Amino acid sequence: MKKLTRPRLPVPGLRSTLDKYLKSIQPFLLEDEAKTGVSYDAAHDQRVKWAQEFEHGIGKTLQSRLDDLNRASPHNWLEDNFWTNCAWLDGRSPLPVNSNWWLALFNDDTVPLDARQHGPNWITPWQVRRAAWMTHRVLEFKERLLSQELHPNTTRTGLWVRDSTSNMFNIARVPRTNRDTISTPPPPSNPTSRNVLVMLHNQLYAINAYPNSEDVHLPPAHLERALIDVVNDAQARLDRDEETAPVGILTADNRDVWAKNLEHLLSLSSTNHRIHDIINNSIFLLCLDPFTHDASSNQATSSPISVDTPNEINSHLHNIRSGGINGQNRWFDKAFTLILESNTRAGAQGEHAPCDALVPSIVTEYACVESIDSSAFPEDIQTSLEGRVGPRSDGLASLPWERLDWVVDDHIRKECIEAEMRATELLADSDDAVLWFDEYGTQWIQSVTRLSIDAYVQMALQLAFYRIRGEFSATYETALTRSFDRGRTETIRSYTTESRAFVLGMQDPSVAATTKFNLLSQAVRAHTSLTRLAATGKGIDRHLLGLRLLLRSEELEDTSGMLLKDELFARSQEWKLCTSGLSAGSYFRGTGFGAMYPDGYGINYMSGPDLIKFGVESKKSSPATSTAELHQEIAQALRDMQSVCLQGMPAAQSHM
Template structure:
């Protein structure tokens, strides 16, 4: 059998991200505004857009973008704009606001005692199974890294046997977001040369070598048993620690400019030691957080742990939120991923977590807890370092202030996961007879409308990985047809056939926009860059002076900003059979962040909102969504017949 092509071997075959034409972006933009405007408002906007299209300015900006595209080694958007504008310039704390989480399934051999009573376990203790499972998953994660290093990961393909961009797989390990004044940066070491991970225990940061040198310059991975022994050694060390460091990791949950100032102070205070320590954290392959606590395995409690850190020590504790991903294992043995969004999309990293979960934890499972005097550690066989940080009054003040912010961020956040088991994509295809992703988007549209009695701009992520270094484009879910659906669905004057046709039209419109966006011809990224270019565009006057051009009214028209207030910010992941839920924070405080995993017989919605008067609780939203899902099922079965029991 021929072997599949090497992981990165088809990158050269990928086309560059296209620059959409002014005409197509403006037409798509205008069409998306219709459900948000009165006829008079829309006519006014239409004339503004027509003026922009006819202007010298639009043509000049477009040609500047074409020049940027020609000069870009890979991708006009990613190379020049996207990372900074979407992520690195954002100053809000990463915790909840930017970082995402994924929940892992119960292990096949999970000791039942650990997940009884909602999985709440004694505080301040680590369990044997927790360490076993963490060691197993670390080893699986490292194996995945080596598969990528050897370029043995199969190339993701789309229909027509065309390759998708694999670049994001090279942006997962040894990547850290570093806070700098005004705009963060990403640092990445060569993962093939890095031998250590970072382990967080009770707010202490350790580096742990997960490779050993068997002969000169020949390194092999530690076995699962060796990793387990190493973690036991670290636990033994932290339990005997007479002088613990301050909880420095809380600073990573702080507002980014504040963290940048605190980090700068940390480095200036002790340049050699602290620079070396931070370098070790930032270059680590990934982070592992072992919590001597369990916050509960109900979805509301579990998501709080994944979003906000070790709930026994406090919000923001025992995490390094800047790392590209952190494996979190609580003392009840439950696990999850916490990820930093900027270097790579959650979808890509989810495959690693899925790989870690594919094989159950081997060996005899014990529900016993580890007591400080009950285990022997083998320091001679374990290469680790406890990173020691010095502190002063100013740093202590920074940590105290970061704690106040972390508590406020956590208190504002309301998160949960709805697991709906009545039907999944099989039923939607066979009985609903509409595209599943579009169907779930209409569920969200209808739920929002039932709660708020209005429609709202809605963001859904479209992947543009058919292009070199393609990341995402916006699918504007709200359409004339989706508005007609939500306004007509609960109207008693309409019959079942009419309502079903509204669903068919709305899902068809959504599928059409999805194809356009995935093809790199959405309007949002294009208009974003044209606006940025307009902000620094100059022309020569007749007197030969360079002058700044004012912003064109297309960008100052109130609807331009209003149409991007994504009160529904949504994204779909794969079926995620081993993943119990995934989520991210809402982009706007009066909105909802919703990530869903649609499987053949069920769907999981991870939801986050804020505790503000403008929104309902996630519990209320889940209740309304459940009602919508059942109502749509009933409608489709009345119209199409119950052709499937799935």
């Protein structure tokens, strides 16, 4: 069957983008008029004039350059030239919280409850078994994808998944001064391409998951045996008080600082060059945490845990996000990392630059959708619910694995200490928690209101934010441009004239329920239209970004025209609300990413039939934000919106 191809991402028409931009700033102008008395009409007319000047002046030149660049780009004018650098690799902030995404998975019910309730401060047998099983599942996904057993390239979804996962495995972000790079995936013939990287107690190991074939990985029992060997080796080193510098903590630092430290580290020995290559080339990273994190005490705990309580779930989320409280036992540059705590809690995190979080979430869901299959492990392998993993006589030969020992000096040791101090401060400021709203979900929204689910949730976020702050904010929602070759994302500007009218109507007790429902419906329709435009390559922000980046400052073009210098141009992109919907999240306890602004929120949500989960991150240092307060307002907004729908919908619709 003939392989499908995906179309190229279009370059939108300049006039079309300017018209959509002018519409997007209308709610800001209306709010300015209401609060400061500045005439909406005068302010709007001024922006229309600037847009016309831009269209017929420098904008025309920039659009021509963008068209030329598009023709010269092999795949995608945005991704080939701008996006990855501007959105991710140019950033100098530490990766934890600021750039990396995180997913906390549901527990495996085949693991005895007693093991899930206790997290001794060392690696546990059930932790190793679940790690081996999930590693097997990830490798199985990768193999089935390559063989086209999953997501064949005869479908557009298959093309997108296969192209995207190629940016998830055998790859990592590499620090460089001013702008990072992404490592080049090794060819299958390179032995390091077959490794699964393992990290525990800040020690690194490489396990050859494909010692006999490039196509078939080690079975789960053999992976478990290899992990046991690694755990025993790490324990023996600790028993001998051997020094292990926590080099991984350097990846949690400012990117320029890490770039400088990596350069020094590589200068010390060719061994370090080889280790760094192995890290970058490995399929993915598996972190075995020798502890279970407790958010209430902000430390490891060996006390009994109340499973599936809010504190327990948030404790899990915090550890997946950042390695407990100090960023230890992680290599944040790696594109995909599986993490298991000593009580078998599992999750994933990764670096955003190579691919967006939806892609690894698909892989991670596959990894945990099937519980541990006991038949995949020899019957005579016994696991103890207490104590450490120990040597076992199970008939399995020792398998190929390698300990990776850095060559370090006093400078690197000192930098590790200082990097940990900075990481601890960064993580302490991150106010990260998940809200499980279980009063209704997509089933009720879809069957009763007949409104777009995603737009409905976005309106709840608009209402909740306004109730906390008494003001509106530019709002970013991620739209996928997956139908295009190498398509990634576009911005949905969720703050609209219609959403503003809906929020103000909800705040006015004199407005009738029927009117409020009509305002909600209008806001939802406006948002749905913007979503459709963004997903089909007709959004605003990526086009404007491309135009701005083609300005030639040496020709003083950056001083031409007022449109791009308008303070409202910048304000309309200050995403104090940065949001993204994922999937229904049936296998995820919580998700998250960091706020874009110190006084903003990062919100990832998963809308299920009867449960909507909101992962919210903000900064404790900001007096303007509170994750707990936003949780409360989101829940209340959803209750109030349901009430408005039930009271204000037309009678015929409410009885459908």
